[in-house]
Amino acid sequence: MRNVIVLGLLVLFSASCWAQDKVFDWVRASDEFAQLYPADYHAGRVYRAGNDGGNMHVNIEAKQPVTIAMAFSKEWNEAQEHPGTISELEFRCIREHVVNTTYECHLPPNHPMVLLVRDERTQDRAIYKGIDAMLGQGARQLVSPNDLRITYHSWLCVQNCLQPEFQWVLLLKEKYELTSVPKIYSLLTPERDGQQVSVRIKAPVPMTIALLPSQSTDQIYDKPDTLGSALANTSCKQRGVQSLSFECTVNLADGRQSLVVVPDSTAKIPHKKAEIEMQAVECRANCDLLKK
Incomplete structure (x- = not known):
């Protein structure tokens, strides 16, 4: 229930950032x-x-x-x-x-x-x-x-009667079998600066999860050892988590974004599944006003 309230407040905050108050x-x-x-x-x-x-x-x-x-x-x-x-x-x-x-x-x-x-x-x-x-x-x-x-x-x-209307949109909800290979989801191209993103994870082992530019995640898939340097350049990340929901924002200049999920340790990976969910606040009406 608390997460629902927080997400609702973020939507209201987003709308207030992009629209002048109605008179x-x-x-x-x-x-x-x-x-x-x-x-x-x-x-x-x-x-x-x-x-x-x-x-x-x-x-x-x-x-x-x-x-x-x-x-x-x-x-x-x-x-x-x-x-x-x-x-x-x-x-x-x-x-x-x-x-x-x-x-x-x-x-x-x-x-x-x-x-x-x-x-x-x-x-x-x-x-x-x-x-x-x-x-x-x-x-x-x-x-x-x-x-x-x-x-x-x-x-x-x-x-100021006509204003952009925003709502939370589910981009990803999946259970997948854990492996040592980073799981990468290319999901989001920011539509405006300060766009809200919410991520939830539930896993049997500690995990690292981050939202990164898609260009860098292509390199991570080929060379997993580059993940550390990529994480240093983003604030939208969590390490060593098993059950957590967190929020962050993305900007237009960030470009296409991908969600990267990988176990912290590849030594002993159980044959179990992790749950991943990602949502973003997207404009659903009067979106042309965002360009003004």
Whole structure:
């Protein structure tokens, strides 16, 4: 489990090295228009925050002062069936006497909330009801509506949005019979500087394992005694190991790389197998950006 966490952190580090941080901001999404009469409520968008809660951001413009608040969506729906209970609702992020403002509110987790806007002309309400009783629907023609505009915004990436995407790729996973001859795998051509490589070995005897330029490994295969000088020129190596996982990096200038595995002692090699695994972090999407 620890190795999985370490590899995941290395992937994140690799991505951060090659890409600028994404920049997020509130971006205009849509407009909503309504007309309010004295003491009317307008229910806007319902926000459904996740486990960590969330934020909302809108612009409010009104012809006459309004009060803005957030209420739990379930309670608001129930209050529509019993209008007398609206005053008992739990309102959050209340803003009063608004005609033009940017309204924001931090929302609780896992509880849908609705945006509410209320016309503040409460003194005219009694007069309006009296006219409405006499004239019915025609009463609205005698009362000036409060024009309301809500501009919704979404939290979106606005800069450096398209970035290279990396993931660990399995290059080698093998069990092989131990011999005195170095085992050589030509597996990797670096795609960028600082490319991460992870190697795991499990063997019955102490082993030397190293990642070397393929040009030098060709010589090692023909002349095993040149291994010592080749190892002196690489930092991606381990000696005397039987069970180990380790990580290192390669660069473009290193050229084609090969993994070399050989027992430390060729005197008594058991008829057993060694396990070798190698992974590398490779770009899998938007890779052209690496060339910029």
